[in-house]
Amino acid sequence: MGISDVIPIPVAIDEELEKWTIWGRPLTDIWFTTVEKIHEIIDMGPIKNVLNWGRKNSLWFLMQPMGCCGVEMLVFGCPPYDCDRFGIFPRGTPRQADVMIISGYITRKYLPAIKNLWEQMTEPKWVMSIGECAISGGPFYDSYNIINSVNKFFPIDVYVPGCPPRPEKFIEGFRALQEKIKQREDLRGY
Amino acid sequence: MTTANDVLNALESAFPGAIQDAKVKFERQLWATVKPDKIVDVCKYLTNNHDFDHYSGAAGVDRIDEGLFEVTEMLASHGAHQVVALLKVQTPRDKPSVKSLTGLYWNANWYEREIWEMLGINFEGHPELYPLLLTDGLMGAWPWRKDFKGYPDYTTGERAVEMLSSDGYSEYKIGPMDAEVESGAYPYEKPEYPTFREREEAEIKSESEMIFHMGPQHAVVPGPFLLDLLVDGERVRKAFLDIGYIHKGIEKIMENRTYMQGIPITDRLCYMAALSNNESYCGSVERLLGIEAPERAQYIRVITQELSRIQSHLLGTAEFLTLIASAVYSPFLYMIIDREDVLTLIESVTGARINHSFVRFGGVRNDLPDGFAEKTKPVLKMVREKTEEYKELFLSDSIYRKRMEGIGVLSPSEARRLGVSGPPLRASDTSYDMRREDPYLLYKDLDFDVITRKEGDSKARVEVRLDEILESCYIIEQCLDQIPEGSIQEKLPKRIKPEPGEAYYRVEDPRGEMGFFVVSDGSDKPVKVKARGPVYAYFQALPPLLEGVYIADVVAIAGSMDSCTSEVDR
Numbered sequence: 001m002g003i004s005d006v007i008p009i010p011v012a013i014d015e016e017l018e019k020w021t022i023w024g025r026p027l028t029d030i031w032f033t034t035v036e037k038i039h040e041i042i043d044m045g046p047i048k049n050v051l052n053w054g055r056k057n058s059l060w061f062l063m064q065p066m067g068c069c070g071v072e073m074l075v076f077g078c079p080p081y082d083c084d085r086f087g088i089f090p091r092g093t094p095r096q097a098d099v100m101i102i103s104g105y106i107t108r109k110y111l112p113a114i115k116n117l118w119e120q121m122t123e124p125k126w127v128m129s130i131g132e133c134a135i136s137g138g139p140f141y142d143s144y145n146i147i148n149s150v151n152k153f154f155p156i157d158v159y160v161p162g163c164p165p166r167p168e169k170f171i172e173g174f175r176a177l178q179e180k181i182k183q184r185e186d187l188r189g190y
Numbered sequence: 191m192t193t194a195n196d197v198l199n200a201l202e203s204a205f206p207g208a209i210q211d212a213k214v215k216f217e218r219q220l221w222a223t224v225k226p227d228k229i230v231d232v233c234k235y236l237t238n239n240h241d242f243d244h245y246s247g248a249a250g251v252d253r254i255d256e257g258l259f260e261v262t263e264m265l266a267s268h269g270a271h272q273v274v275a276l277l278k279v280q281t282p283r284d285k286p287s288v289k290s291l292t293g294l295y296w297n298a299n300w301y302e303r304e305i306w307e308m309l310g311i312n313f314e315g316h317p318e319l320y321p322l323l324l325t326d327g328l329m330g331a332w333p334w335r336k337d338f339k340g341y342p343d344y345t346t347g348e349r350a351v352e353m354l355s356s357d358g359y360s361e362y363k364i365g366p367m368d369a370e371v372e373s374g375a376y377p378y379e380k381p382e383y384p385t386f387r388e389r390e391e392a393e394i395k396s397e398s399e400m401i402f403h404m405g406p407q408h409a410v411v412p413g414p415f416l417l418d419l420l421v422d423g424e425r426v427r428k429a430f431l432d433i434g435y436i437h438k439g440i441e442k443i444m445e446n447r448t449y450m451q452g453i454p455i456t457d458r459l460c461y462m463a464a465l466s467n468n469e470s471y472c473g474s475v476e477r478l479l480g481i482e483a484p485e486r487a488q489y490i491r492v493i494t495q496e497l498s499r500i501q502s503h504l505l506g507t508a509e510f511l512t513l514i515a516s517a518v519y520s521p522f523l524y525m526i527i528d529r530e531d532v533l534t535l536i537e538s539v540t541g542a543r544i545n546h547s548f549v550r551f552g553g554v555r556n557d558l559p560d561g562f563a564e565k566t567k568p569v570l571k572m573v574r575e576k577t578e579e580y581k582e583l584f585l586s587d588s589i590y591r592k593r594m595e596g597i598g599v600l601s602p603s604e605a606r607r608l609g610v611s612g613p614p615l616r617a618s619d620t621s622y623d624m625r626r627e628d629p630y631l632l633y634k635d636l637d638f639d640v641i642t643r644k645e646g647d648s649k650a651r652v653e654v655r656l657d658e659i660l661e662s663c664y665i666i667e668q669c670l671d672q673i674p675e676g677s678i679q680e681k682l683p684k685r686i687k688p689e690p691g692e693a694y695y696r697v698e699d700p701r702g703e704m705g706f707f708v709v710s711d712g713s714d715k716p717v718k719v720k721a722r723g724p725v726y727a728y729f730q731a732l733p734p735l736l737e738g739v740y741i742a743d744v745v746a747i748a749g750s751m752d753s754c755t756s757e758v759d760r
Contacts, residue, residue: 064414066413066414067412068458068461068756070413105438108325139454139455139458140439140440143443144439145333146439164543166543
């Protein structure tokens, strides 16, 4: 389909336009495009870097304290450690959050609920695993109720070890995630 | 005042033949084995004639060598005397059944439910034997039995299978699979009971009622739990609590560790009161070993535990004030800044911010650092000033008062009946503090007041917490002035093997009565560890407290309890 089918322009101009390309693609492809195609184009070009720059500097995390690390997470959001200066900000609801922090033991009973929370979050989204329990089960590795391979259920980008890690370690973990987003090396590929 | 010997003599004359190997241990504790058919009568007698009106908990022990299950009922009194009665009931292992005490003590409900789901002991006359902490998949496996083949067969991670539901959502089926159960690879008989959802929906009586979910994820409360409210318009008609979202099986794990390895696990029981949990566990093992910490170590324990109480109360109050006026974030920010200074002090002694593992059997891990007293005094002065400021700022503010005053009122008799302890009980005009009732460490020599309030509402609970911060500062100052030189650790063998026996030791957690019940069989691992936590009792008391209130007040009531879900689920 040529442009002249939609917009009343002389056929000669239409033929001329069909020869034009943008980033190696015919212009007509881009003119009659869909959302998917726009995303394809954004993925190729430098626009993606601009978007990721914005994303990495406004990582709002889901306030979902689960254990000892949850208490350190509360402190991490407060003035002594002041995560706001990196654009990191706590949110109470998954609908507004970009990053989910798994901050403790996932049990048989909690796994469906936390999976729901993950599905409620809007794209783009990332997940971090903080503390020994969320990495390998930690001190409770031999419990009958603990899931000790969380990475099987979530695409975890950053692991922060410690039992519990200090709030400074949280900052380090977020910096690592920001670097990953900037380099476009995160698991979900934004 | 009634002593344990008085109670013992009265009991033996009232029930000849029903009480076996009764003895008085650790000055104030009465231990006895009661015949199974007499337990309700004995408890009724103790309650009516000797003021044992506080049902403190129950622990189930699997004595697999003798082919027995043993249930230990713990009874105490709300201030009438200091005797703790620990009554053991034995039941055969092949058909375990014990009489329920729910008719006598309202709060026996959850303790018995827990023993039923973990050990499979039936409680005759229990009104609602439904699972409390476990999921359906584990029901009937009886994980606390000694012959439970848990790890690695039931460990979930490797066995979870993702399945798509009819709506397109992914669901997880965690082993054992139905086919495996049918083929007999995992033999168990699953008990029959209505699910949580069915129990809720059975209560819906009219068209105008609906179920309103709060949780399991909450923004500020550290730990997930599900609070389902059956609402009619704006009023809550009935509340249902579902816990166990972070049930880690701490008690079972401690059975598989040596005594020393158990200390770090007690930290993770409640990370806001890690030092009190350490103290309770170590005190219990010390009683089994028959030793006591040197005087300097006791002073260090008191100092660190009171510092820990200050930081816990600061965070608890901060959480509550944020919950009731969420748009105003300032109390949280102010109090966290102060808490950091206290945490720095604790860290300088124990080396960790929240999980300390600092207390040892017969002592502490290390001495106070140089110049600790000089560093502590300015912090205490600051905490005092700030606490006075918070009282003025928040407790006299009209908005906060409107949200707190007259909300969630617990009358003294109601509070005792529901079994709550700690600040909520003391806010209801009942002076009940383990530091006075069951004096441990140096508290009988120290000068302090037990803070009480008459109102019993949410505001009174916050006031009690803030005043206790001031009282803790006073205790620490006394200790810093009096602390003697000397050793900080009793000499003990590397591998600890206590004599066979049982011990129970209660301390005053920042949240209330915390007790550890430890059973030894002479080996280097405990047979049974039972943690009796205060928040478990708070949670059990929540549903009756929430009946008939406005939805907006639910947070103001539940938050004022200063809950810590990790300790409830264990």
